[in-house]
Structure formats: structure tokens, C-alpha cells
Amino acid sequence: MDQPIVYVVSDSVGETAELVVKASLSQFNNGNFKIQRIPYVDDEGTILEAIELAKSNQAMLGYTLVKPELRAFLKENAEKNKIIAVDIMGPMIDAMSQHLNKDPRLEPGLVHKLDEDYFKRIEAVEFAVKYDDGRDPRGILLADIILIGVSRTSKTPLSQFLAHKKLKVANVPIVPEVEPPEELYKIHPAKCIALKITPEKLNHIRQERLKALGLNESANYANINRIKEELDYFNKIVDKLGCQVIDVSNKAVEETANVVQNMIRVK
Amino acid sequence: MDQPIVYVVSDSVGETAELVVKASLSQFNNGNFKIQRIPYVDDEGTILEAIELAKSNQAMLGYTLVKPELRAFLKENAEKNKIIAVDIMGPMIDAMSQHLNKDPRLEPGLVHKLDEDYFKRIEAVEFAVKYDDGRDPRGILLADIILIGVSRTSKTPLSQFLAHKKLKVANVPIVPEVEPPEELYKIHPAKCIALKITPEKLNHIRQERLKALGLNESANYANINRIKEELDYFNKIVDKLGCQVIDVSNKAVEETANVVQNMIRVK
Secondary structure: OOOOEEEEEEOOOOHHHHHHHHHHHHHHOOOOOEEEEEOOOOOHHHHHHHHHHHHHOOOEEEEEOOOHHHHHHHHHHHHHOOOOEEEOOHHHHHHHHHHHOOOOOOOOOHHHOOOHHHHHHHHHHHHHHHOHHHOOOHHHHHOOEEEEEOOOOOHHHHHHHHHOOOOOEEEEEOOOOOOOOHHHHOOOHHHEEEEEOOHHHHHHHHHHHHHHOOOOOOOHHHOHHHHHHHHHHHHHHHHHHOOEEEEOOOOOHHHHHHHHHHHHHHO | OOOOEEEEEEOOOOHHHHHHHHHHHHHHOOOOOEEEEEOOOOOHHHHHHHHHHHHHOOOEEEEEOOOHHHHHHHHHHHHHOOOOEEEOOHHHHHHHHHHHOOOOOOOOOHHHOOOHHHHHHHHHHHHHHHOHHHOOOHHHHHOOEEEEEOOOOOHHHHHHHHHOOOOOEEEEEOOOOOOOOHHHHOOOHHHEEEEEOOHHHHHHHHHHHHHHOOOOOOOHHHOHHHHHHHHHHHHHHHHHHOOEEEEOOOOOHHHHHHHHHHHHHHO
16 A cells, blocks of 8 residues: 555535544544545445445545445445445434434435525635734624734634634734724623733744745744734733633644633633 | 433544534434534543433433543443443544554544644635635735636635635636736636526525625615626636636535535546
């Protein structure tokens, strides 16, 4: 096996299955894996092709198929061909069916249906783009959550991650030279979340940023005294606003998003 | 059971598990489910608490725990308490271990580690926000993919979905009154993807949009003649650019994202 492959067979897009495969692969320290999705599989012929493909590439296979007869067909033929195949969603669907005493609908792709939930999510994604980086302070009054922080504290990606949870997020940069928008003082402090970071970590991130942009790392932007000045100013604003604080110094955006969700759940 | 609950127990954030639970729930036609994550679980005590919680709420439970002894502990105690509990990632990890003939690392949260992959993703999310809606045409030359389309063809959310796949996406609105940026003519046509839609569908979406904004639905924006004029102009530009076209009329953004990924994979 040169570059190991995992095939993901799905009767819909295969998005959820791919995430499970990715999370599992991370346990094997292996970045050079190839995940190949085979989406919209709804007949036995395509399943046999997928198994053939897996066989000739010495690959394994994960699948999400809602129809029990297709699941059984895949399982049987994978075994016959000595392919390792893992049913990703079947056990959960079966368990739910038992728990709820209800039959599943067995239609593929229901999770992607264009329902209220879907449109809420899309709306939140657009909202976060529109009100990113203090572009329009009116967004502060419309948002579910307002993130504040100095430059490079992951305000933009965090806003997007929370948008995928259907939360409307505006974010506002804090810069000593600019008075924060007055709208920040009009919202309930519980809606405001301040992203704090250590000067050392921020310095490192900004130096990397300058490098990536092909700029000189000694610019004021990554100067430790300038950074401390910015963070002092940030702390003053946080005190004045009385907002909640999260230290993002060593957190991935998904982890910070989780903290935010817990904070607002408690309110 | 009033509002059925599914608990998600994870030794990390529980993001992947939540998606599997959501996708499975969609098969039961039930929007009023509550999914409650219990993140960062790494000891037997917390597992017992979660089982207690599930028991008193007549809930079921899904879990992602990388340590086999914790998995076994949860399974045993769920059975003892007659709680339905589904191991979401265990079978996949075990299968991979067998397939690769390698032991898993058994550290929780590896999928969230701050590695190159992670930073690429974050960078792509920021890129999509920065170069949304033709804000800065220089982005067209820097992007992996350029989306074009008339207003309300899901350019913004699609850009964000693709960003989560580490693709740098710029999007450019097409409006009859505005000449498209010249940068569009400088890129390889294979990078350009045009989002097409039927006039009827677009009309419906725009009317909904106006309603949501509290505006009069008879505005020019949702006028069918105006829409046809916009789409005619759009078609001309598409021909001129020679870019690929996706019909988004009845597609969820995830589905369109899947089509885009396949298109660029072929190149």
C-alpha cells in the first residue's frame, strides 16, 4: 500500500461519513491518507463497482446507506471479497428505531433537505460574512453573539463555525486607535464574548501571518510592545463592556465554538 | 417522552458524533429532538453521570471515545441500566487498526489538532470572507475556485462550504448594470464555476428574501422580467468566459459543493 485509500460509499453526499473517517484516521497519525467519496449510490451495481475498486486498491470502505437491503448487500459482498467495510450510520439508525419504536423513513439525503433548519443555517453563514470585522455596526444589534478581539484571534473563522450551528454572529476588531462602535454598549453583556490571547502566542501568530504574506516580520504588527499595548486596550474595553472572556491561546476554533455554545446555553 | 433527547458523549468536542446523530435523526422525521453534547469525557465517573442522565430522561446515547477501556466501561454500564448506547467511532477505528496493522494513538481530540490541515482550512474560511461578493477583484487571481452568479444563487454559503474543504474561493456577483471585473478573463476557465438557476425558482427565492427583510415583494428585485434580463446577461457572460455551469435550482449547498469538488477533481 503506497498511499492508503478509504472509500466512502453513500446514498447521499457522503459528508457525515467522511467526517467520521477523518476523525478515525487522525488516530493513526497519517496525513497522507486519501479519502475518496462515492456519492449517490442507490443500486447494487454501483456497490459492486465500489467493492471492486476497493479490492484492486487494497483499500477499506466506510458506508452510509439508509436502505437495509443495500446495507446488507454491501456487507455480504464486502465479506465475500475480504474487504473491510464499516457501517457508519446503520447502528445508530437501528438503535433510534428501537428507542423511538418507529420505522425510519429510508429516504437518502434527508439531512440535506431544504427545510427551515437548512435556511436558518444558510442565513447565519451569510450574516457572519456580512457583519464580519465590524463592517457594519448595525449587525451588532441583530446578532445572537458578538465576538470582540484584537487582530488574529480567530474572530472570522469562529464566526463561521458558529454560523454552521445556526447562530448569527457579528465580530468586531478592537484596535487602540479606533473607538469601538457605540452599538457594543447597547447590547446585553451576555451576548458579547471577548477572545483573549497571550502576548507571546499572538506575537507568534502574527509573525507567521507576516511571513505568509511575504512581509517583513519586524513590522509593528508583530512587535511585542505594540501587542501588549493592544491587549491592554482590549482588557479595558472588556471591563467596560462586562462581557465574557475565552482564552483562545491554545484552542482550535471548533473547541472555542464549543465553549461559546456552552456559555450561551447557560444563559 | 415529551421531547426526546439524544446524549452525545465524547472525549473531545463531540462534533463528529453530533453530525452522525443528526443525520440519523433526519430519518425519523423529527425536528423537535434535542441533542445534548457532553464533551471532554475522560473518566468513568463522568460516564456514569451521563448514563444516569440518560436514564432519568429516558434518552438514548451515542459516544465517541478513543480509549477502549472507557468504551467498554460505557457499553457495560449502559447495558446494565438498559440504556441504548451506540458506539459511533469505535468500529471504524478498530477496522482501520486491523486494515493498517497499526495501533491507534488513543489520544482524544487529535482531529482538532492545530496542524497544517487545520491552518489551511482556517485560511480558506478567511479567504472566502475577504473575497466575498466581488469585494476585492484581486482575490479572483488568488483563488482556487471562482463562483459567479446573479444575486441569491447561494454564492456566499457555497464559498464557505468549500472553504471547509480547504478550497480558496472567491465569488463574484453578475449584474447587468456592472461590467464583470477584468480579472475573470485572466484566469483559467476551469477554475470558474457559474451557478445557474431557473427564473421561477429565483423569483420564489427573491420574494421570500424580500418578505424576510420586511420589504414589498413587488420590488424590481423579484420581478420576473427583471430576473430574465439578469439571467440573459449571466448566460452571455458564461459563454464569454467558457466556465463550467451548475444548476443550483433544487440543490442544497452541500450537494452543490459535492458537484464542485468532483468537477475540480477531474481537471
